[in-house]
Amino acid sequence: MSMEFNKILAALLCAGIIAMLAGFVSHKLYHPHHLEKDAYEIAASEGGGGGPAAVEQTEPEPIDVAGADLAKGEKLAKVCASCHSFDNGGPDKVGPNLFGVVGGVHAHRPDYAYSDAMKAEHGKKWDYDALNKFLWSPKKGVPGTKMGFAGIKKPEDRAAVIKWLETQK
Ligand code: HEC
Known part of the structure; x- marks a missing residue:
């Protein structure tokens, strides 16, 4: 590889990283609500609550103690x-x-x-x-x-x- 080609490659890489960072930052700046909501929904469904409905949950599901393990x-x-x-x-x-x-x-x-x-x-x-x-x-x-x-x-x-x-x- 020539020096010139390496320089071009490095420049392209740099540009790519800057573009990615800029995209990430602007996403954070302009869509903070979105991010928060997504994170919350993922946490809720991982917890077994199941989907967006769980976000509003103020009462637990009923339980069956007699039938429990x-x-x-x-x-x-x-x-x-x-x-x-x-x-x-x-x-x-x-x-x-x-x-x-x-x-x-x-x-x-x-x-x-x-x-x-x-x-x-x-x-x-x-x-x-x-x-x-x-x-x-x-x-x-x-x-x-x-x-x-x-x-x-x-x-x-x-x-x-x-x-x-x-x-x-
Ligand atoms: C990190 C420490 C911690 C863990 C882990 C924890 N507890 Fe507690 N628990 C406490 C403290 C501190 C209190 C006292 C709460 C208060 O005074 O507000 C308490 C209070 C309680 C009470 C009320 C007791 C009473 O006399 O009214 C129950 C019931 C209870 N815990 C059940 C559990 C169960 C079951 C688990 C496991 C699933 C658990 N706790 C895990 C710290 C803990």
């Missing part, structure tokens, strides 16, 4: 175990001990430092519906909660975790 629930609960213990008399960790929490009241551990949001729910029971919503999205289930957990998107996974949690009593 107990062994799967036990496996999934390992994620919770980084913050929670489940056994009778187990310690409060980052989150409260969860022994007997299914069917118990919100903020069921007297000595744990709950968020004000969780304390305010103290009269309410952790029934399947309340757990379904909280485990789907802690922030939507109990707005202001300090449980730093994204949530479990698949209804059958939430059902499985709740079924297993219910055996811890």
Whole structure:
């Protein structure tokens, strides 16, 4: 290859890269809303919510605890175990001990430092519906909660975790 040809090639490459960058930047500048929406929809469908309708979702899908997979629930609960213990008399960790929490009241551990949001729910029971919503999205289930957990998107996974949690009593 001659020097001249190399120079032309380099120039073309440069131009191509600049054109790509410019396109990317202008896309970001002029279509920020578009980008955000696309990203959101991808996240929603990856989460198993399924398509654009999931973007508007404010309530979780109903769950079938009786028909859920107990062994799967036990496996999934390992994620919770980084913050929670489940056994009778187990310690409060980052989150409260969860022994007997299914069917118990919100903020069921007297000595744990709950968020004000969780304390305010103290009269309410952790029934399947309340757990379904909280485990789907802690922030939507109990707005202001300090449980730093994204949530479990698949209804059958939430059902499985709740079924297993219910055996811890
Ligand atoms: C990153 C830590 C963390 C993880 C992971 C986590 N939690 Fe929590 N959880 C907390 C904290 C902190 C609280 C207290 C929330 C508050 O006071 O607002 C809490 C509260 C709860 C409560 C309410 C307890 C009560 O006494 O009212 C339930 C039920 C619960 N978590 C279930 C789960 C389950 C099931 C999982 C796994 C799917 C899980 N959590 C994963 C930190 C966590």
